[in-house]
Amino acid sequence: MCQPVDTTEHVLSDFDREVDAIRQILGIKGVMSVDELRRGIEAIPEAEYHRLSYYQRWLRSIVTTLLRKGVFSQEDLRTALDRT
Amino acid sequence: MTIEITPDADLLAALRTLLDARGIASAAEIAERIALTDAATPARGAAMVARAWTDPDYRTLMLTDGAAAAEALGIPMRGAPPLGVLEDTAELHHLVVCTLCSCYPRAVLGYPPFWFKSAAYRARAVRDPRGLLAEWGTVLPEKMRLRVVDSTADYRWMVLPLRPAGTAEWDAERLAGIVRETDMIGVTLPAS
């Protein structure tokens, strides 16, 4: 962790910006707080955490949180994934 | 298929479908939110710094209530966390970090840069801040104290750096042109 800081510029992808925007909308609409997002990120197993990019972690946390809160079910998610 | 092994683009597409079907987030709302977020750039913070360097009343407002000072320049702050402004002096330099995640004054600086979110920056900013500054080529005068501000909770913090020498005749617009994002986090110092 205590290594030189990588200061090269990383341009955000469309994926990154969409995940970011969805998180904001979920907060504004009271569906999910930023604290729930953080809790979900902290709950990602360590090996997976390090493998995932910043916004991949956000997406994992968002989906896990919305499943837990019953915003949609595993079944709903499976159906939506089958159609993509 | 579980979340863990689903390709990310597919998982995002499924999430988008589900949120749209539930009336939580439409494609148009997401596009609007992306556009609003993209519009926030370090130019906003730079305009505030330049104004504070040239207008003592504005400087006072900025140090008292950062959000009010941003709004005074037309920067939208509705829904944004409170903004605190850290005043650098000849004796004290500020450096901002969020060791717990990546809290950043997004309303006035935009998306946090990659390095700000990195484990290396988050660890070393508190542990070895002068070593970290040296990587940016920033060497503080010997007697200047360094205050590291760990942004752990509800405020977001930006630095009001010292106005560089040799800029006495400059107007606010020209001054804003030299203020960089890194200057307002404290890893670099503005130079004329």
Added chain:
Amino acid sequence: MIPPGLPPGSRVRVRADWPEAAGPVHVRTPHYLRGRTGELVRHLGDFPNPEDLAFARPAPRLALYHVRFAQPPIWQQGQAGDDLLVEIFAPWLEPA
């Protein structure tokens, strides 16, 4: 918990508490400051408790303080005179 109205400059200690060990929590008090003593700088306002918000529980508003810690001895790599300024919620602070 420190009492409301403690004046700026008061010595305060961050509780040496590790709720992570007991189960899932979300805590905004950094590990490196647990058990450390600093100086109250100012009351920043009252905000809903993030430890509750993270679990979608009703979140009472808590006093949030800016607390200053001398850099050494928190990290021995620091230079004397350097310090850390950190937001900490009242329940994590006790008079020192």
